[in-house]
Amino acid sequence: MEREPSPQRWPIDEEDVSGEVRTVPPGRALLSSAMVGSANRGRVLQTLFDLGPTSRAELARLAGVNRTTISGIVQPLLDQQVLVEGDPIRPSEAGGKPARPLWFSPDARPICGMMLMPDAVHTCLVTLAGTISAEHSVAFPTENPKIVEIERAIELCTSRTLASARREPLGIGVAVGGMVDTDRRAIIAVNLAPVLNGFQLGDMLTKRYGLPALLDHHPRALLVGDRWFGKGRGMQNFAAVYTGEVLGGALYLGGHLYRGRSGAGGELGHTFVQVDGEICSCGRRGCWETIATVGWLRRQARAIGIDAPDEINSRRLVALAGAGVPGARDLLDLYARNVAVGIANLQQTVAPNFYVLHGDVVGGGEIMAEAIAGHVRALVPSRSGGEISFAIGETEDRAALLGAAGLVLSELLQFPL
Amino acid sequence: MEREPSPQRWPIDEEDVSGEVRTVPPGRALLSSAMVGSANRGRVLQTLFDLGPTSRAELARLAGVNRTTISGIVQPLLDQQVLVEGDPIRPSEAGGKPARPLWFSPDARPICGMMLMPDAVHTCLVTLAGTISAEHSVAFPTENPKIVEIERAIELCTSRTLASARREPLGIGVAVGGMVDTDRRAIIAVNLAPVLNGFQLGDMLTKRYGLPALLDHHPRALLVGDRWFGKGRGMQNFAAVYTGEVLGGALYLGGHLYRGRSGAGGELGHTFVQVDGEICSCGRRGCWETIATVGWLRRQARAIGIDAPDEINSRRLVALAGAGVPGARDLLDLYARNVAVGIANLQQTVAPNFYVLHGDVVGGGEIMAEAIAGHVRALVPSRSGGEISFAIGETEDRAALLGAAGLVLSELLQFPL
DNA sequence: ACTTGTTAGTATGAGGCTCGCACAAACATT
DNA sequence: AATGTTTGTGCGAGCCTCATACTAACAAGT
Known part of the structure; x- marks a missing residue:
């Protein structure tokens, strides 16, 4: 015994x-x-x-x-x-x-989740059961912050959170609102905070706290959060789609997070849905991002004369449509179709069959999700591999923090084969 | 010793x-x-x-x-x-x-490769080193063939090929010019030969010859052929793109053939590149297939007054452009761009970074491939994970037969983890 | 109260696989 | 002829899963 x-x-x-460094090539x-x-x-x-x-x-x-x-x-x-x-x-x-x-066990080692945005850093502890605690956030100096100031803010925030941990965390996962080099665990570029470009955050955290640190970009973190703690729990194939000011996505294929070469997969915002369409922020024409972000929504709202068009979003749009405001119902439908177009393409390409929606559309609730789902089903030839279903993600901050923690979990659980 | x-x-x-039947869920x-x-x-x-x-x-x-x-x-x-x-x-x-x-060893057990098209069946033996032998083909009766006639033709062709095998083949792989249910090893639909719809070819072959039999649809077989015997040899990530009367593709991601749920992945022909564009054979508007197949090429050739527009293809187009025929150069460029649009979307979505071109564009040779490559590189934001490269596939029949054999190899080598 | 049937969890030895080490074989160089 | 290098092969150790047998803990029937 x-x-x-x-x-x-x-x-x-x-x-x-x-x-x-991995010496033997994978596979x-x-x-x-x-x-x-x-x-x-x-x-x-x-x-x-x-x-x-x-x-x-x-x-x-x-x-x-x-x-x-x-x-x-x-x-x-x-x-x-x-x-x-x-x-x-x-x-x-x-x-x-x-x-x-x-x-x-509630006494198991927790995971530190971090969300790094252009203007602030958020940290928390996440238990393996998915409960969040010890949340902290520190804003960066507003005008042209220096890298040392940001570094100090990150360190302050992290130290506060780590001080609450009863056992040493398993690692630190970071969701970055920008481009990330996952292999080097460094930031490539954050649009609204160029001072962060090239910042080797992973190395800094590992050196400072002696913990494994993993970075990935925001949509991928959302997907990972969904996989371990949210609507994607238990799924073998699904996609996360984030809409807002920009458009992003991530793929979970065959039971693994799919990153693509140098983590270049999932750049859905700049896939073409309208050759020679509107000009995009990337300089090309007809990107999905030109018709399925709140920027498009604002322009359309202004064009049809909706009140306060600059403050439109899915939540308000659904409310307006419900209240019978002229044009709102049609605009909602068109917006849903625009989002659906890109999802339909994704479905035709990799057929994940399940989508978790994040970002702006979450505010639109079930009505928005159903509108999108309807359009996707209409846009995809019927046979393509069974039912297509949709879910609404967690609220934004929570999703990102859980996802950041999930990055560490993914590494620990998905032993590379 | x-x-x-x-x-x-x-x-x-x-x-x-x-x-x-797999009793334990994968993963x-x-x-x-x-x-x-x-x-x-x-x-x-x-x-x-x-x-x-x-x-x-x-x-x-x-x-x-x-x-x-x-x-x-x-x-x-x-x-x-x-x-x-x-x-x-x-x-x-x-x-x-x-x-x-x-x-x-040349004495190793070979693989039987089969290509099933709407009008005929082709079979051959493939050694593990990739050499083809014992090729046979049998045409189906031209007018409304019955399923038993087709079955007899397949059996005749297969038996001839198998009779040449010195050792029992490892299995039979079939590339089908139509939709396939990979799991059930049955044909779902072949557009030009509806009599084949629902034909359980895999079971028939296994029962008749006592060999493992695997089916997949044509573009996927091409990819597998490229992976084991062609330009995709040794690759961990790449895509095969087939253009012709229709448009198809297949993905090799992370060292594995990617099929998607019910094998619904890779339906690239019906991804949207032009919302509300030309109407497609599938009834929707703006599918990639509407602008990147020889059908589009014929229509354009006719519109600009090229000789014998119904016989245009990449091979002729390149020749015409080389000969300085008015409009040919521009048409070639536009065709290449149309093909490139879909490839760019694929690159943004899963970033395989390497593409093997099959079908019509093969006739256009390096000139066509370079034209497509140039457009893709211009259409994809630069950073996205390194160089994007292109290769031209084997000639059509050879590619499909090698691919069919490759299907069996994939199963034997890629032990499912 | 006692027996029977069922399920959960554990101890033990067998069998597969890779690994490190030692060793023989076969070359090049000095 | 001596030395160094690389290839390929036994052999025992260590890790893992598996089948078997066993104990523990419950329900239901007599």
Whole structure:
């Protein structure tokens, strides 16, 4: 009945997360028994995330493996207080020993989530169960901040949050409102804060706090948040689409976050939907972004004479349409169609079949989502692989912070195969 | 010095190929040591495919594993005559024992490749080294053929080809000029031969010949052929784009053929590039297919008064432009731009960074490819993840047959993780 | 109260796989 | 002939999963 405490630690592969150089090209590397252990531990934890508290026996059934295998995987995690056994649940009428559901311990090491925007930084702690605590934010100096000032603000904010952690966090995940070099864990460019361009935030955080740090750009973080803590939970394929002042997206394909070469995938805003259409901020014509952002919405609202056109957004538009304001209903429909066009293209290209909507359209609620869904279904030839469904994401800040934390989780769970 | 002949057989997982029902959902299944063996064997063979004849020591270095590991993987394959040792190659100046390069044995089991078009069936044998032999084709009855007649034609053609095989083939791969249900290994619809709709070709072949049979649609087969035997060799990410009377494509992402839900991915022809543009055969407006197929080319050629506009294609267009025929140069440029628009969208969405062109544009040669490449590079914002490169695929029939065979290879090598 | 049937979780030994180490074989160089 | 280098092969260790057997804990029927 006595067990030797296993020497395995979770995560075993912290070095990988902190950005070690990979010498063997991916796809050529072979597997070893040790990797099997890591990978299987990741999959078990992922299943636990997807399903909520679950007994060992149930996990074994779902994974199609022996119960002893699950016990072997799970026991070290219990020893390290990553997981805890819940109260026994009553067996079915058939009888049997009551199952002890496993779930993430509140005492497990948390994750630090960070959202870096052009004007401020937000940080928080996220438990493995997805609860947020220790939220802090620090604004940057308004006029032409210097990089050292921003660095100080980030450090201040992070230190406050980390001070609240009872155990050392598993890592720091950062959602950046701009272009990111995921491999080098550095910022490439933030449009509204060019001083951040080239900032090696990942290295700075790792050096300062001794924690693995991962960066990715905002839409990708939203997707990851959806995958672990939101509407994308348990999904194998889906896409996140963000609309607002700009338009972005991210893809989860075949059970993995898809980044593309140098993380260049998901630049949906600048796909063409109108050859020789309106000129876009990128200098090209007819980008999706020219017809499916609030900028377009403002211009149209002004053109048809809606009150305060500069303050229009999905929330107000739905309200106006509901109130019977002339033209509002048609504008809502056209806006929904414009958003739907790009989603239809995405569906035809990679067929994720499930979309989580973020950003401005969230304010439009179910009405907006249904309008978009209807247009997408009309725009995609019917057979293309089953039902297409839609969901509305979390509120903006929450989604980004959960997503930032999810970046760390993804690395820990999705052992690269 | 004596070895026990290993009991392992390649392929071990034939049952999987022949379409067994998967009970554990993908992504939840755990790995076992036996799977590690299969997966590693697949990766070693894949590396061999990518690099050509290679010694064990070199394979070990590339994979980052111990030499003994490679020996253990490779020895059973030598015993089974899947591989053979080549002549020793001279060591470098540093000296050392001469390496014995490994390569696929000409006596290895071949693969049967089949191309099923609306009017005929073609079959052949393909060795693991990519050489084609025993080609046969049988035309279907011209006017309203019955399904039994088609079935007989397929059987006749296949039997002739299989009769030439010295060893039992590893399987039959089929490239279908129409929609395919990859999971059920059945044909969904072939536009010009509706009698084929719903035909369970995979089951028929497996039952008749006792071989694993795999179906996929034509563009996907082209991509797979490129991956194993053509320009996509060794690539981890690339796309195949087929233009002609219709427009299709396929994606190889992260070292895997990407199919999407129910194989609905890659339906590029009906992505929107011109909202409210010309009406498409699918009933919608502004599909990419409306501006980047030979149908569009014919209409334009007629409009600007080019001779025999109904026989225009890329090959002739390039020739006309070279001969200085008025308008030809501009038309070529516009056609290239139209093709490039869709490729640019694909690049922005999944960023494969490498494209193999198939179909009509192959006739236009390097001139056509360069014209398309130039437009794509101009249409994609510069930073998006490095160079974008292009290649011209094999001639049409050869590409499809190699691709069909490649479908079987993909299943055998890409052990599902 | 006792037996039977069922399910949960654990201990143990077997089998697969990769790894590190040691060793023989086959070359180049000095 | 001696030395250094590289290739490929045994061998035992370590990690992992699996099948089997066992204990623990419950329900239901007698």
